[in-house]
Amino acid sequence: MDILTGVILVIHMIGWAIVLGGALTTMREPRIAKGVTHGAVTALVAGILLVGLAEMGDGDVNNVKIAVKLVVALVITAMAIYGSKNQDKVTTGYLGGLAGLTVLNIAVAVLWR
Ligand code: HEM
Numbered sequence: 724m725d726i727l728t729g730v731i732l733v734i735h736m737i738g739w740a741i742v743l744g745g746a747l748t749t750m751r752e753p754r755i756a757k758g759v760t761h762g763a764v765t766a767l768v769a770g771i772l773l774v775g776l777a778e779m780g781d782g783d784v785n786n787v788k789i790a791v792k793l794v795v796a797l798v799i800t801a802m803a804i805y806g807s808k809n810q811d812k813v814t815t816g817y818l819g820g821l822a823g824l825t826v827l828n829i830a831v832a833v834l835w836r
Pocket residue numbers: 732735736739767770771773774777784785789792793794795796797799824825826828829832833
């Protein structure tokens with residue numbers, strides 16, 4: 724793995740960690756913390772860059788896996804943006820959905836080989 728890919732992968736994972744941590748820590752007083760939306764958008768962009776770098780290099784990309792991750796990530800990002808603009812709609816269940824989808828994508832990323 725070259726250094727650029729490594730740095731972007733670190734950013735990718737920190738971004739999703741912010742989304743997961745942010746969703747879990749606000750469960751008692753449900754709201755979308757500011758960092759959650761930033762984390763989701765940053766991680767999404769980093770993920771797309773990772774695919775581009777893999778396509779440019781000799782890394783082979785599992786397109787079905789990436790498509791599944793992309794759809795789930797787009798739902799997460801949309802939920803974060805919608806929730807941050809409509810904080811009154813954010814419930815514990817909403818945050819649970821956000822956290823659950825993030826965990827699902829972590830499992831897809833790591834277990835789908
Ligand atoms: C909630 C959404 C997501 C989570 C939690 C997530 C999590 C992760 C994790 C934990 C890894 C490291 C896995 C490993 O290297 O063993 C990873 C790698 C990667 N992710 Fe994501 N990711 C998400 C969304 C995306 C999206 C939307 C894309 C691209 C459109 C993407 C593209 C990649 C790529 C290319 C890698 C490099 C390794 C591989 O091919 O699996 N990810 N992701």
